[in-house]
Amino acid sequence: MKNNAWKLKDVLLIAICAVLFGVIYLGCTYVGGILYGILTPFGMASLGYEPFYGIYFMAAAFGVYVMRKPGAGLIAELLAAVLECLFGNYFGPIIILSGLVQGFGFELIVALKGYKKFDRMTMIQGAVLCSVLTMGYNLVISGYNQIAVPVLALMLAVRIVSAVAIDGIVTPLLADGLVKAGVLKGYAVARDAAVDLED
């Protein structure tokens, strides 16, 4: 029987991994910053960070894929957002609002599949939905509805490619690697992998 309650080690795993993903993002902001600077005079500055957008969703993707329980995507992203807020992001608690949208993307896909399917295709669909929802958030909150549609389409396309690569392919690969290394014993992803092997 599945236990959907959150244990302390589950919370700590997601929170600590969220910090790690934050550190990785920090590393990428230097590259993103250079791209942003180069693209600013051409009016395409926001495109500079789009290739790294998938890293924002990593906490939700990792949480959903490893925990495989209702609320994992939302809780993982909210934990990551609160931590980012504590680290002094200049958007403060606004990050929590965007975290909610990001977590909802993955949560919705796995909920629609009854929390039963966590294969690569589900993760890719989650990444695409997450990208579309966050663009919707940007349209309303960031005022992107004032920007020309072709530019928004280009930004969305880059965001989807980034999210699919990082959250739909790389994050599950990393989690599968952790299962093979034997460090995720006791988590749903390892139990399901064991069942697959028996089958």
Add this chain to the structure above:
Amino acid sequence: MTPFLEKWNPTVKAATVLVCVILLSVQYLVSLNLTVFALCLVLLLAGSRCGLRRLAALLLPAGVAALGLFFMGLYYARGGSVDPAALDTVSALPYAVRAAMSRNLYTAPQLATRLLAYAGLGMMFALSTDTEIFIASLLHQCRLSPKFAYGILAAFHLMPGMVREFNQVRLAFAVRGLHVHPLSLQPIFTMLVNSVRWSECVAMAMESKGFCGDAPRSYCLVPRIHWYDLAAAVAAVGGIVLGMVFLRY
């Protein structure tokens, strides 16, 4: 005496910021955005103990982001996109380009100042809120489970160690002649293995000290909501609503 912004209950402060952001997202008034941004800076300097250096460290990326959005609005506003090449190749700008630019000259500051207003509100929270009090406030005012509250705090305090460890792991790969870039999977995988182990060790350490997360416990820090917390929230939200009604540009 504790400055006012630091005394403001963190949960009420965060909720106020979120309501203000939602209100600002449905308007396009440059003057309101700039007023909010300026007021936040004044409040921060007068009502908190945040240093100028820390404020500047956050203002710089916010300013760069606002500049990027300004140019984006200037060239690619909806219904008025301008091909930057057109600006280089003609000495006298065609009427269509000038008309589009005049429209865009209003869209560009709208986008840039909106981001500045958000950054002002966010910084007002980030630079005047103590981590422990914020988590304690989430625990008591938002009924956050102690498991999540202390889990967040544990992860937060692990951050400096994780950055150090991540750099060591990358260095170890470099020493072996393996080139690592920010998105290299090998150091990330090593760090994930470490993270799983740390989470198990920290959970074990907390539980061995008697923490279970569900049992009733006493707290040394219990933030409360006072009348002035709510008054400040009403003043902030009311001020923005008044601005939306009375300001024109």
